[in-house]
Amino acid sequence: MRGHSTEYSTRSSAASGCAAEEGVFPQYLELLFANQPPEGGDGLPEETLVALGEQAGAGPGFATCVAEDRYAAWTAGLTDEASRAGVTATPTVLADGREIERTDAALRAAAGG
Template sequence: MKPRSAIIRRGGPSTTTVVAVLVLVLFAGAVGFGVYRAGAAAGALPAGATAEGVAVGDPDAPVTIDLYLDFQCPACAQYERQAGATIDELVASGRARVVYHPVAYLNRFSSTDYSSRSSAAAGCAADAGVLPRFAQLLFAHQPPEGGAGLPDDQLVALGAQAGAGPDFAACVQEGRYAGWSRSVTDAASRAGITATPTVLVDGREVERTAEALRAAAAAG
């Protein structure tokens, strides 16, 4: 009969194996908790959104465009005028999907935290399925820096013009996605985004022109 110690060594896991399993379990738990914390910090999420932004277009499109925008940012409004039609064309053709990251970097240029309010309202527009059009209207009616920004009732009116349904007004007025706006802004900051607009095509920053965007999308 074999010694008991020999049987234990053959049938039981080694100390090294047990430690490795524990490390994997702890790592998986930490990752899961990190995902949970990110979702919890964002609060309620708009339709089709993550804690970092909202994707629009075919999820299987070969190219992903990340747009980091602040609705208080004059350069963002200029980019919309230059490249907005190109973005719409790339999405409509199925060539690209766009992830909108409506950050709130420029609250200091508004007496009513307009960057945050318009970012949260963009979440309401995502719920209504009209985010691209709503973003275009926000830039077309962009208030001057240093003022109060657009009041909520005007945000509601622009949402209606974009085609949002009856729940849009309550969503804006109650600030339903204020937490999500903070999450999107924090995520952008952690990702090293320091200026708006910032445009990434498949993770690589491109110049802020329609020509550069089209060329990068074609190469993707």
């Protein structure tokens, strides 16, 4: 298994695809945010990404999915699409293709409520 990497956002995104495949994406996302490493650092090692998936309730196929980088192409596609759309910051929120402020009021207005 791979250790720390500066490609953490790519690796964690691909692991999130594996979590979705296992039906535990919301739980996994919550654990990723709770254990988020400092920005600009090495990120969590693969072993920790797998352990968080297991903690979220993923089955034994999750570790294999992560090790195989099954969702690496999916992650690359999302990154390319965001780049073409001019997204340069995280988080960026789009509603009907237009960037909105990251405030509760703006999100509620965009959601129509």
